[in-house]
Amino acid sequence: xxxxxxxxxxxxxxxxxxxxxxxxxxxxxxxxxxxxxxxxxxxxxxxxxxxxxxxxxxxxxxxxxxxxxxxxxxxxxxxxxxxxxxxxxxxxxxxxxxxxxxxxxxxxxxxxxxxxxxxxxxxxxxxxxxxxxxxxxxxxxxxxxxxxxxxxxxxxxxxxxxxxxxxxxxxxxxxxxxxxxxxxxxxxxxxxxxxxxxxxxxxxxxx
Amino acid sequence: xxxxxxxxxxxxxxxxxxxxxxxxxxxxxxxxxxxxxxxxxxxxxxxxxxxxxxxxxxxxxxxxxxxxxxxxxxxxxxxxxxxxxxxxxxxxxxxxxxxxxxxxxxxxxxxxxxxxxxxxxxxxxxxxxxxxxxxxxxxxxxxxxxxxxxxxxxxxxxxxxxxxxxxxxxxxxxxxxxxxxxxxxxxxxxxxxxxxxxxxxxxxxxx
Numbered sequence: 001x002x003x004x005x006x007x008x009x010x011x012x013x014x015x016x017x018x019x020x021x022x023x024x025x026x027x028x029x030x031x032x033x034x035x036x037x038x039x040x041x042x043x044x045x046x047x048x049x050x051x052x053x054x055x056x057x058x059x060x061x062x063x064x065x066x067x068x069x070x071x072x073x074x075x076x077x078x079x080x081x082x083x084x085x086x087x088x089x090x091x092x093x094x095x096x097x098x099x100x101x102x103x104x105x106x107x108x109x110x111x112x113x114x115x116x117x118x119x120x121x122x123x124x125x126x127x128x129x130x131x132x133x134x135x136x137x138x139x140x141x142x143x144x145x146x147x148x149x150x151x152x153x154x155x156x157x158x159x160x161x162x163x164x165x166x167x168x169x170x171x172x173x174x175x176x177x178x179x180x181x182x183x184x185x186x187x188x189x190x191x192x193x194x195x196x197x198x199x200x201x202x203x204x205x206x207x
Numbered sequence: 208x209x210x211x212x213x214x215x216x217x218x219x220x221x222x223x224x225x226x227x228x229x230x231x232x233x234x235x236x237x238x239x240x241x242x243x244x245x246x247x248x249x250x251x252x253x254x255x256x257x258x259x260x261x262x263x264x265x266x267x268x269x270x271x272x273x274x275x276x277x278x279x280x281x282x283x284x285x286x287x288x289x290x291x292x293x294x295x296x297x298x299x300x301x302x303x304x305x306x307x308x309x310x311x312x313x314x315x316x317x318x319x320x321x322x323x324x325x326x327x328x329x330x331x332x333x334x335x336x337x338x339x340x341x342x343x344x345x346x347x348x349x350x351x352x353x354x355x356x357x358x359x360x361x362x363x364x365x366x367x368x369x370x371x372x373x374x375x376x377x378x379x380x381x382x383x384x385x386x387x388x389x390x391x392x393x394x395x396x397x398x399x400x401x402x403x404x405x406x407x408x409x410x411x412x413x414x
Contacts, residue, residue: 050349050352066306066310068302069299069302069303070299073295073299076294076296076298077295088280088282088283088284092271092283093269093271095279096271096272096276099275099276100257100272104257128335128338131322131338142257145256
């Protein structure tokens with residue numbers, strides 16, 4: 001298999017962290033330079049028609065894109081430790097937690113940064129800085145839901161570490177780097193404590 | 208079980224269409240008036256803390272939110288006809304197709320409409336009409352990827368009808384209603400023909 005990936009972007013990091021939790025360390029990688037537009041080259045578009053990174057090329061030549069779909073495939077390949085649920089009911093509740101994180105935290109962080117940060121101007125044209133700021137404000141308000149939840153449970157989907165923690169961590173670490181944002185700055189102590197728990201895992205260091 | 212839902216919004220329709228394809232017709236429903244803000248009442252927030260509709264309350268009292276997570280649960284309950292994949296590999300490829308539709312078509316339609324349509328002003332504050340217009344333009348350009356794909360395959364995920372077709376249909380029907388938009392208007396004939404194939408299914412009439 002061959003993983004097309006890139007440095008510093010949150011979605012490639014999600015897959016890398018998922019691989020680290022699974023103990024898969026022998027995957028061949030191709031690094032794309034997003035700022036140079038390598039994900040829009042014709043050769044890459046033939047693999048990933050919407051120009052999305054990461055993408056996983058399987059041994060039979062088929063290419064999987066979409067971070068969470070790549071993780072679903074890897075979970076089937078290496079079932080333990082389980083990160084996405086062991087039956088349909090648990091898979092549904094973990095998917096709910098992961099989607100809440102993805103559509104609220106990751107989308108909030110990504111739109112805030114893409115529409116306001118000069119470093120992302122090559123990836124987002126036109127930028128709408130006022131829209132970006134409003135999304136940052138909404139994100140910061142919505143984080144209280146996750147902070148309150150983490151006052152009574154250890155991880156995003158309950159009492160064990162799952163893919164939802166990976167998604168949230170990669171989103172918030174991206175915000176820490178480019179928005180200089182820490183949950184504790186807004187008084188979100190439970191969310192900050194959760195972040196430190198993830199940071200202490202070996203996979204928390206994976207870029 | 209009890210389904211919290213609302214009329215005219217695309218995500219509740221996705222679940223209703225999924226239920227119709229499964230032949231589940233005995234689900235009790237509570238209809239929320241989004242324009243009146245019923246999804247932000249304290250009683251509903253206790254069930255769906257991010258104020259999202261739909262939500263499925265299980266017989267044991269637990270509440271599932273997030274459209275696709277609700278579908279994952281229902282697929283476990285009523286496995287046939289299969290709409291989300293029969294093993295991890297097929298699940299991954301259908302999830303990829305569904306996510307491409309969701310993040311490109313549904314998100315494009317939703318942000319375009321929410322930021323530009325006066326009827327959605329109560330749900331999206333502040334609105335950024337110029338941002339909405341730019342998203343509509345990007346959506347219309349990105350649809351060519353799906354149109355090209357449908358020139359050589361019958362359904363969004365390949366040669367059988369899946370959840371990805373439900374997501375795309377509900378998104379494009381929402382755009383038809385509020386943006387007066389038809390794929391054929393832009394020359395997307397394969398996408399229009401696919402839309403007619405879905406429309407002819409009994410589930411295509413479900414609101």
